[in-house]
Amino acid sequence: MSLNVTILYGSVRADRQGIRAVRFIDRQFRVRGHKTDVVDTLEYRLPLLDRMYKEYDGDAPEVLERLAQIYRASDGFVVVSGEYNHGIPPALKNLLDHFLEEYFYRPSGIVCYSAGRFGGVRAAMQLRMTLAELGTPSIPTIFAVPHVQDVFAEDGMPTDPAFERHVKGFLDEFEWYANALKSARTPSMPGTHIATSTECGVGESTETASGAD
Numbered sequence: 001m002s003l004n005v006t007i008l009y010g011s012v013r014a015d016r017q018g019i020r021a022v023r024f025i026d027r028q029f030r031v032r033g034h035k036t037d038v039v040d041t042l043e044y045r046l047p048l049l050d051r052m053y054k055e056y057d058g059d060a061p062e063v064l065e066r067l068a069q070i071y072r073a074s075d076g077f078v079v080v081s082g083e084y085n086h087g088i089p090p091a092l093k094n095l096l097d098h099f100l101e102e103y104f105y106r107p108s109g110i111v112c113y114s115a116g117r118f119g120g121v122r123a124a125m126q127l128r129m130t131l132a133e134l135g136t137p138s139i140p141t142i143f144a145v146p147h148v149q150d151v152f153a154e155d156g157m158p159t160d161p162a163f164e165r166h167v168k169g170f171l172d173e174f175e176w177y178a179n180a181l182k183s184a185r186t187p188s189m190p191g192t193h194i195a196t197s198t199e200c201g202v203g204e205s206t207e208t209a210s211g212a213d
């Protein structure tokens with residue numbers, strides 16, 4: 001089944017390298033027949049979080065509205081994350097925090113990378129917690145990329161063709177979860193009415209996110 005895959009990338013540095021991993025993974029999904037949207041924080045230039053999307057109550061800035069539309073049509077999120085001081089890059093966290101319900105009942109997959117040999121896995125562990133809280137739990141397999149500046153060309157082509165074999169397990173697993181949740185999503189899922197409700201369940205996240213505790 002063809003999926004809508006949303007790829008989130010959160011480095012706005014002039015010399016950023018992770019864009020290579022974004023281009024690599026984007027191509028992999030498209031080759032498999034999926035539609036992709038790359039949400040690049042350098043293009044979208046979100047301000048630091050003031051209000052979450054839902055807090056604008058139908059009057060959100062155009063950039064957030066555009067993102068919300070992409071998210072609502074999405075079957076899953078692939079989060080491409082570097083590691084800044086063993087944590088999540090700030091522009092990525094800022095992007096993630098603007099939304100909540102729009103992630104619900106869709107899986108996420110983590111592609112992490114770094115300039116060194118650990119491949120950004122320490123940031124990936126923090127991302128797992130954040131993504132679970134956002135209602136887009138991450139699939140078990142992480143695709144970690146050490147030495148990102150060396151293993152992909154600027155256009156995302158791997159310098160070692162074996163990379164395309166290595167990523168297969170991640171892609172297969174992401175597809176499985178995205179297809180499974182796509183078939184299971186219905187209008188009557190618990191928590192889908194959260195935006196206008198103060199009930200608990202999945203909605204506890206909403207309470208916390210809007211400062212209720």
Ligand SMILES: Cc1cc2nc3c(=O)[nH]c(=O)nc-3n(C[C@H](O)[C@H](O)[C@H](O)COP(=O)(O)O)c2cc1C
Binds near residue numbers: 018085
């Ligand atoms: C503020 C900052 C903190 C960093 N901290 C880490 C780190 O904790 N671990 C690591 O492996 N690399 C670290 N690096 C190096 C990054 O892995 C490398 O610069 C990578 O290319 C960053 O992703 P980007 O180019 O897409 O922004 C850091 C880089 C920056 C700019």
